[in-house]
Amino acid sequence: MHLSCNSGSTLQVSDAMYGRSSKDHCKWSLITNCRSSSSLSAVRHRCQGRRTCSVPASNDVFGEPCWAVPKYLEVTYKCFGFLLLASQSSKMRLTVRVLLALAILGTWAQAQEKCLVGDGASYRGTVSVTKTGRACQRWDSQTPHGHDRTPAKYPYSGLERNYCRNPDGEPKPWCYTTNPGQRWEYCTVPPCIESSLMSRRVCEDDTMYLSCGSGSTIHVSYAMYGRNDKDHCKWSLIKCQSSSSLSDVRGRCQGRSSCSVPASNHVFGDPCWAVPKRGLTIRVSYALYGRTRYGVCTEWDAYTTNCRSSSSLPIMRRRCQGRRKCMVKASNDVFGDPCSKTFKYLEVTYTCAAFLLLASQSSKKRLTVFLALAIMVTLGQAWSLPDNMWGKAEICKLT
Numbered sequence: 001m002h003l004s005c006n007s008g009s010t011l012q013v014s015d016a017m018y019g020r021s022s023k024d025h026c027k028w029s030l031i032t033n034c035r036s037s038s039s040l041s042a043v044r045h046r047c048q049g050r051r052t053c054s055v056p057a058s059n060d061v062f063g064e065p066c067w068a069v070p071k072y073l074e075v076t077y078k079c080f081g082f083l084l085l086a087s088q089s090s091k092m093r094l095t096v097r098v099l100l101a102l103a104i105l106g107t108w109a110q111a112q113e114k115c116l117v118g119d120g121a122s123y124r125g126t127v128s129v130t131k132t133g134r135a136c137q138r139w140d141s142q143t144p145h146g147h148d149r150t151p152a153k154y155p156y157s158g159l160e161r162n163y164c165r166n167p168d169g170e171p172k173p174w175c176y177t178t179n180p181g182q183r184w185e186y187c188t189v190p191p192c193i194e195s196s197l198m199s200r201r202v203c204e205d206d207t208m209y210l211s212c213g214s215g216s217t218i219h220v221s222y223a224m225y226g227r228n229d230k231d232h233c234k235w236s237l238i239k240c241q242s243s244s245s246l247s248d249v250r251g252r253c254q255g256r257s258s259c260s261v262p263a264s265n266h267v268f269g270d271p272c273w274a275v276p277k278r279g280l281t282i283r284v285s286y287a288l289y290g291r292t293r294y295g296v297c298t299e300w301d302a303y304t305t306n307c308r309s310s311s312s313l314p315i316m317r318r319r320c321q322g323r324r325k326c327m328v329k330a331s332n333d334v335f336g337d338p339c340s341k342t343f344k345y346l347e348v349t350y351t352c353a354a355f356l357l358l359a360s361q362s363s364k365k366r367l368t369v370f371l372a373l374a375i376m377v378t379l380g381q382a383w384s385l386p387d388n389m390w391g392k393a394e395i396c397k398l399t
Contacts, residue, residue: 034066045156130185136175240272307339
């Protein structure tokens, strides 16, 4: 069995079972009351406080708890030591994982052995009195209380001298007492300062604020500015990530007690070039200023239907392409006069879409995603592209 945590966090094993407690796993068997007494201590010896470990599911490691019965290894663990702060953006997403680091020398894995984490199975400190002040009996002694929690039987549980320990899955460290009238008691062990798990999201153009408590500093282990899912900060199909995310956030936050990071292209650059990051944007596929048919703007006479401004499409694209909304006046001042004495109109076909350019060595493909379906246009002196629409618009112009 292989266990692993992300960089900067360590394994905390809360339960382990080598044997069989179910008839369904790893070959069928009627026997389900089989468990090696050294399961938890053996796994903790190989894995506790490490980032990765491997444990063979073997009698050589755990002994033989039930002869001729197919056994399996089952482990419950968590990765300990991270504070997760997530900030995501409509067009970009900023995710930062931060470790609350104690302002002392030494590694966290070393520090946690001197204080209480979880049920205290990893505790290797020197507390040797119970919660009521009674002195602890040595683990290798059978006086005044005989017992089987010996260093030989629990070789990986740190049963040294008369220090409080938790070799057998109790809620917290304990010891046998030297008082003949009180067999055992729990001990009072100071808890470790653990990082807490929380989540925040900040979309592009907002600012992420990070802070630690007094005496602690920020250690940034991971940062991502961009987008890696379609759900947060407005819907999008695009996935992208700034390569400078981690270095930029570390430059602003590493080793400080607090910092602020704007989720902005000005800080991280734009990792998604040509991708609309504020939702849907306008894509103009056709534009005509002039007249190509009767039946449009029929209140006035039309002397010709062969009238088109050559600048119709480039002007519309220059004013509207890639934007969420725009307004263009149907006027000779904008497009020039392609046919005097003729009543002209402006006609535009466009989509509101997400646009992605996919390129390979052999070919280039263009993917346009259509995400909205309806439009209603009224006549007026100016032509406007509404937001979140798809379709075709016409507006008359009297000349």
